[in-house]
Amino acid sequence: MAHPLRTADHLRPQRALKGTMTDVPYRFDRNATAAGLAADYADLGIGEETGVTVRVAGRLMLRRDQGRLTFGTLRDSSGAIQLFAGVKWTADYDSFSHLNLGDWIGAEGEVVRTRTGELSVKVTSWVRLAEARRSFGDKFRGITDVDLRYRQRYADLWANEGSRDTLLARSRIISATRRWLEDRDFVEVETPIFHPIPGGAAARPFTTHHNALDVDLYLRIAPELYLKRLVVGGFERVFEIGRVFRNEGLSPRHNPEFTMLELYQAYADYGDMMELIESLVAHLATVMLGTTSLVYAGRELDLSTPWRRASLSDLVEEQTGRRYTIETPIDELRAAAGGYGIPVSGAWGPGKLLLEIYEKTTEAALWGPVFVTDYPKEVSPLARDHRDQPGMVERFEGIVAGRELCNAFSELIDPDEQKARFEDQARARAAGDDEAMAVDADYLRALEYGLPPTGGLGLGIDRLVMLLTGAEAIRDVIAFPTLRPEAPEAPDGPAGGPDEADRAG
RNA sequence: GCGCCUCUAGCUCAACGGCAGAGCAACGGACUCUUAAUCCGCAGGUUCUGGGUUCGAAUCCCAGGGGGCGCACCA
Numbered sequence A: 001m002a003h004p005l006r007t008a009d010h011l012r013p014q015r016a017l018k019g020t021m022t023d024v025p026y027r028f029d030r031n032a033t034a035a036g037l038a039a040d041y042a043d044l045g046i047g048e049e050t051g052v053t054v055r056v057a058g059r060l061m062l063r064r065d066q067g068r069l070t071f072g073t074l075r076d077s078s079g080a081i082q083l084f085a086g087v088k089w090t091a092d093y094d095s096f097s098h099l100n101l102g103d104w105i106g107a108e109g110e111v112v113r114t115r116t117g118e119l120s121v122k123v124t125s126w127v128r129l130a131e132a133r134r135s136f137g138d139k140f141r142g143i144t145d146v147d148l149r150y151r152q153r154y155a156d157l158w159a160n161e162g163s164r165d166t167l168l169a170r171s172r173i174i175s176a177t178r179r180w181l182e183d184r185d186f187v188e189v190e191t192p193i194f195h196p197i198p199g200g201a202a203a204r205p206f207t208t209h210h211n212a213l214d215v216d217l218y219l220r221i222a223p224e225l226y227l228k229r230l231v232v233g234g235f236e237r238v239f240e241i242g243r244v245f246r247n248e249g250l251s252p253r254h255n256p257e258f259t260m261l262e263l264y265q266a267y268a269d270y271g272d273m274m275e276l277i278e279s280l281v282a283h284l285a286t287v288m289l290g291t292t293s294l295v296y297a298g299r300e301l302d303l304s305t306p307w308r309r310a311s312l313s314d315l316v317e318e319q320t321g322r323r324y325t326i327e328t329p330i331d332e333l334r335a336a337a338g339g340y341g342i343p344v345s346g347a348w349g350p351g352k353l354l355l356e357i358y359e360k361t362t363e364a365a366l367w368g369p370v371f372v373t374d375y376p377k378e379v380s381p382l383a384r385d386h387r388d389q390p391g392m393v394e395r396f397e398g399i400v401a402g403r404e405l406c407n408a409f410s411e412l413i414d415p416d417e418q419k420a421r422f423e424d425q426a427r428a429r430a431a432g433d434d435e436a437m438a439v440d441a442d443y444l445r446a447l448e449y450g451l452p453p454t455g456g457l458g459l460g461i462d463r464l465v466m467l468l469t470g471a472e473a474i475r476d477v478i479a480f481p482t483l484r485p486e487a488p489e490a491p492d493g494p495a496g497g498p499d500e501a502d503r504a505g
Numbered sequence B: 001g002c003g004c005c006u007c008u009a010g011c012u013c014a015a016c017g018g019c020a021g022a023g024c025a026a027c028g029g030a031c032u033c034u035u036a037a038u039c040c041g042c043a044g045g046u047u048c049u050g051g052g053u054u055c056g057a058a059u060c061c062c063a064g065g066g067g068g069c070g071c072a073c074c075a
Helices: A034-040 A146-151 A153-159 A161-183 A224-232 A270-289 A312-320 A330-339 A350-361 A415-430 A441-449 A461-469
Strands: A049-065 A069-076 A079-086 A104-113 A119-130 A207-210 A215-219 A237-245 A257-266 A293-296 A299-302 A308-311 A370-376 A392-400 A403-410 A454-460
Touching: A034 A049, A034 A069, A034 A079, A034 A119, A049 A079, A049 A119, A079 A104, A146 A153, A153 A161, A161 A237, A161 A257, A161 A270, A161 A461, A224 A237, A224 A257, A224 A441, A224 A454, A257 A270, A257 A461, A270 A370, A270 A392, A270 A403, A270 A454, A270 A461, A293 A461, A308 A312, A312 A350, A312 A370, A330 A350, A350 A370, A403 A461, A415 A441, A454 A461
Parallel strands: A079 A119, A308 A370
Antiparallel strands: A049 A069, A049 A104, A069 A079, A104 A119, A207 A215, A237 A257, A257 A454, A293 A299, A370 A392, A392 A403, A403 A454
């Protein structure tokens, strides 16, 4: 954005229309949409008229003035339809032929197909529903300035059709996810966004304050601990699709607020979670793309089930040719991590070292889909001990297109063990790890009432949408991504006009 | 936080040390079947900001600001 200061002097002058169609109505009775007309009259022959009068509404995106004829392209949320106006049959023709691109209009007329074959509404009467006092950028090339696209999404959505398609796809993906889970007896719930104790993930939280209670609260970094409380309360299958907040950096793959699906299933373990999530993702790909084979970032990706399962240590060995486990002598792990350029902390145990080595050498090289299984207990304070491997837990991450798509485990249900894990985290926190978890005494109390064996899973909805829409930036799948606020001395809105007196108050 | 790149008219872009331009939009006009209509005309600028070098800076240098990408952090 070249000019943070955008004055109003480039606004179009308000244009008073001549004739009788000048009052802006409070409502408009539309009875047809662009897509509906295209479907209903697909067989209408060239030059034919239907005798059917319809009322359409939308934004005028293109205008082709021929003198005594004017063609307009009207876009509504379903698609585009041509408006066909003529001096002989259109009321206030002169004003119609001078409408600005971007104006919202409602029009009434007969459905016809022009002599050149374009399905059209032959406008007899029309009304301007709103004036566009700003233009929508280059009508052919749209808006390409990424900052402008994200800041003024309302303009981007008209200037770049792909933006709208992506957000529509997001809606369909979330809707299909809900339906799929509900069909399997999952119950959707809502849990608090204000948390007195941030928990459920390793991340720095945002802090806020409640005045009446005079307490600091945290915006949730994950809904996990509340959802498991609901399982304790008898909800055997629950899920939540909601916003979580992490006070971390921004990147093409990170937004400080993002949408997470978390679900918990009683009587299930992490193996069940693998089957569930690979089925769900394959289903969504089929719904959205008609296939489980897709191309992302120029590379083929096959989401058909079953996905590969491989242990973290095995994958590191595949990638590096060296085998590391939590049994590897710690000096050897430290040396190896240092050799990969990892700034090793003396406080790290073998589990943390192993995880760091995996993330540095292997994770980004995995294209997937693959379930990376069996993580060190040291780095997984909420996952249950592995039934066969001491020091490990039953946890997996689903890696797709080189990124973590989901994280799941057989949930830790033993309150004593959970208490010990929390205390380990608290020690790490005291030692300076500001992403370590805090002790949540109420959560321990809930576990003391009894959490049944439970499988749990968290999945990043934004990344899933990226995958299924081909978006390579998380900002493309979020309508209003987090941006640095515009300079406060640069009002650029309805109140930002040159007439300062209007703002006195 | 660090590194690299970038910022010119409302939008999309030229000019790259020598008169700041084009297309679209807007504004005025011509045109009875257009499809990014076409054509004629008019208007539009603190070249992100502030310094510096130079006879001369949009262009080169320094500092600051916005944005992008990478690293780090993370999902």
